[in-house]
Each structure stands twice: as structure tokens, then as C-alpha cells.
Amino acid sequence: MFTDTHAHLNRLDLEKHDNDIQKALQIAKDANVHRIMAIMCDFDEYDGIQQIISTQIDGLTLGMSVGIHPCQDTINQVTAEKLIELANRENVWAIGETGLDYYWSKDFINEQKSSFSYHIHASQTLKKPIVVHTREARYDTIDILTAEKAEHGIIHCFTEDYDTAKKALDLGFYISLSGIVTFKNATDLQDVAKKLPLDRILIETDSPYLAPVPKxxxxxxxxxxxxxxxxxxxxxxxxxxxxxxxxxxxFDNLLNQYV
Ligand SMILES: [Zn+2]
Known part of the structure; x- marks a missing residue:
């Protein structure tokens, strides 16, 4: 059995599934995937994802994260209170995805940083792990996690160097690997992956993006x-x-870290 710890279930390409999310989920279940965490990136995705994770598939457990991706225009509307309100339900397993992304835009660095901190505060209040996205922002990401005393979460779709992994691990974070690690040219990442402690590794699709080899x-x-x-x-x-x-x-350990 497998857990997909990061899937954008509301964005899947459902063409080959007759535009039926239920079919896509059933096929995942048939592929031995027994648990999926759906990831929210913007406020307007909340209801749709709640709807999707209410789907009943025998043997498949669905949950979601609540957060605003650093590349969204709405990051300046984020407050810890808003996140807590949305995330205070049992089927919300985590806070995110949040973090820093300087690849797409360096125009809103301060807004990204504030939003990231609010997500961390919500995570600490609710004792739910935080899902962190980081791209071309490794130092600031670790700095904020350290300054905010974050110790409960996932660095998702990890593609950074070992030094960054080590710092995140030392804080208590889990490292989630996506299909990128299967790519032929991802030898640096594969070398980093080899050095990770087995008890801190998670796997994800980040679907609909980044399909692993051979897909x-x-x-x-x-x-x-x-x-x-x-x-x-x-x-x-x-x-x-x-x-x-x-x-x-x-993943069980992560969800139960403070239970
Ligand atoms: Zn994602």
C-alpha cells in the first residue's frame, strides 16, 4: 500500500477517466494507493477539495491540506486566523502548501515571507504539520522555519541539496520525494536521496505535475x-x-506527532 502525500486532486486531468474524479481515485486505489492528501493552493479551491475528499472509495482514505501557495495573488489576504478557521476540521491533515518561491517572482518576497509565517503559526496552533514548497529560496526558507521554531512538517517535492535537507531534518522535518527523483538527469537529487534517513522520507506525486518515469x-x-x-x-x-x-x-508518525 502507498500514500500519496501531495496531490492536487482538484486539478487532475480527468480526460482519460471520463471526467470523473471518482474513477481516477478508484484507479489509484486499484494501484494499491490507500491514502492521498489533497493539497490546496488558494482560498477558492477549498470547497472543491472538500467535495472531492468526501468521495467514498472502499479502502482509500482522503484528507487535505489548507493553505495558500506562495505564487498566488491572494497571499496578502492570508492570516493565521483565516487558516485556522478553514483547517479546524478533522479531514484537514496539514497546513499548506506554503513556503517561498523566488523562481516565479521576486516581486512579493515580503508578502511571501509573511504568509509563510502565518501558515507556521496556524500549524503550531492546530498541531497539524506544515507543507513547505521552496524554489530558489533555500536559505530564506530554512531561516524562517528556524526563526519561527517550526518543527513539524514536510519539505515537499524536494529538489534541494543535502545541506538543505540536513537543516530541515535537524528541525524535525520530513522530506517528500516526487517523480523528479526518477528522472534520468536527476543524479544530484538521487545522491541526496541516498543519504536521507529512511524514517524521514515521504513520497508524493505532486499530480497533475511531474509524472514519474515511465509516465x-x-x-x-x-x-x-x-x-x-x-x-x-x-x-x-x-x-x-x-x-x-x-x-x-x-506519514502516520507525522500526523500523530502531537496527538
Ligand atoms: Zn504542489
Missing amino acids: RGKPNEPAFVPYVAEFLANLYQLPLEQFANITNQN
Whole structure:
């Protein structure tokens, strides 16, 4: 069984599933994916994702995160109070995705930083982990997490160097690897992955983006998370089932860190 810890379920390309999210989820379940965390990026996605995660599929557990992605125009509307209000439900497992992205825009760095801090505060109040996105902003990301005493969360779709991973691990964070690690040219990231402690690794699709090999270039979906797991199991020279169990346990531990 596999957990997809990061999927944009409301953005999936459903064409091959007859435009039916239920079918996409059933196919994920049939691929042995038993748990998916749907990720919110903007306020207007909340209701749609709540609707999706209310879908009943036998043997599949669905939850969501609540947050505003650093590239959204609405980051200046973020307050910890608003996040707490939206995230104070049982099917909300985490806060995010939040973080810093200097690749897309360096115009709103202060707004990104404030929003990131508010997400951390909400995470600390609710004792729910934070889902962190970081792109071309590794130092500021670690600085803010450190300054805010963040210790509970995920660095998602990790593509940074080992030094950054180590700093995040020292804070208590989990490192989530996506399909990027399966790419042929991702040798640096594969070398970093080899050095990560097994009890801090998570797997994700970040679907509909970044489909893993052998689906690279196609629209990604939660049913593809086993490809990420397979690649990593090989990398760590572990049986697939054992590696999958470790990552499931890691996600359990993360969700239960303060329960
Ligand atoms: Zn994402």
C-alpha cells in the first residue's frame, strides 16, 4: 500500500477517466494507493477539495491540506486566523502548501515571507504539520522555519541539496520525494536521496505535475505514486513492500506527532 502525500486532486486531468474524479481515485486505489492528501493552493479551491475528499472509495482514505501557495495573488489576504478557521476540521491533515518561491517572482518576497509565517503559526496552533514548497529560496526558507521554531512538517517535492535537507531534518522535518527523483538527469537529487534517513522520507506525486518515469510527460495522477516508490526502493535496495510500509509509517508518525 502507498500514500500519496501531495496531490492536487482538484486539478487532475480527468480526460482519460471520463471526467470523473471518482474513477481516477478508484484507479489509484486499484494501484494499491490507500491514502492521498489533497493539497490546496488558494482560498477558492477549498470547497472543491472538500467535495472531492468526501468521495467514498472502499479502502482509500482522503484528507487535505489548507493553505495558500506562495505564487498566488491572494497571499496578502492570508492570516493565521483565516487558516485556522478553514483547517479546524478533522479531514484537514496539514497546513499548506506554503513556503517561498523566488523562481516565479521576486516581486512579493515580503508578502511571501509573511504568509509563510502565518501558515507556521496556524500549524503550531492546530498541531497539524506544515507543507513547505521552496524554489530558489533555500536559505530564506530554512531561516524562517528556524526563526519561527517550526518543527513539524514536510519539505515537499524536494529538489534541494543535502545541506538543505540536513537543516530541515535537524528541525524535525520530513522530506517528500516526487517523480523528479526518477528522472534520468536527476543524479544530484538521487545522491541526496541516498543519504536521507529512511524514517524521514515521504513520497508524493505532486499530480497533475511531474509524472514519474515511465509516465514522464503525461498528466500525473495519484495512481503513479508506486513508480516513485519503486524507484526509491531500488535506490535503497529494499523490497518495495518494505519501503512502502516505511513511508506509510512515516506519514502516520507525522500526523500523530502531537496527538
Ligand atoms: Zn504542489
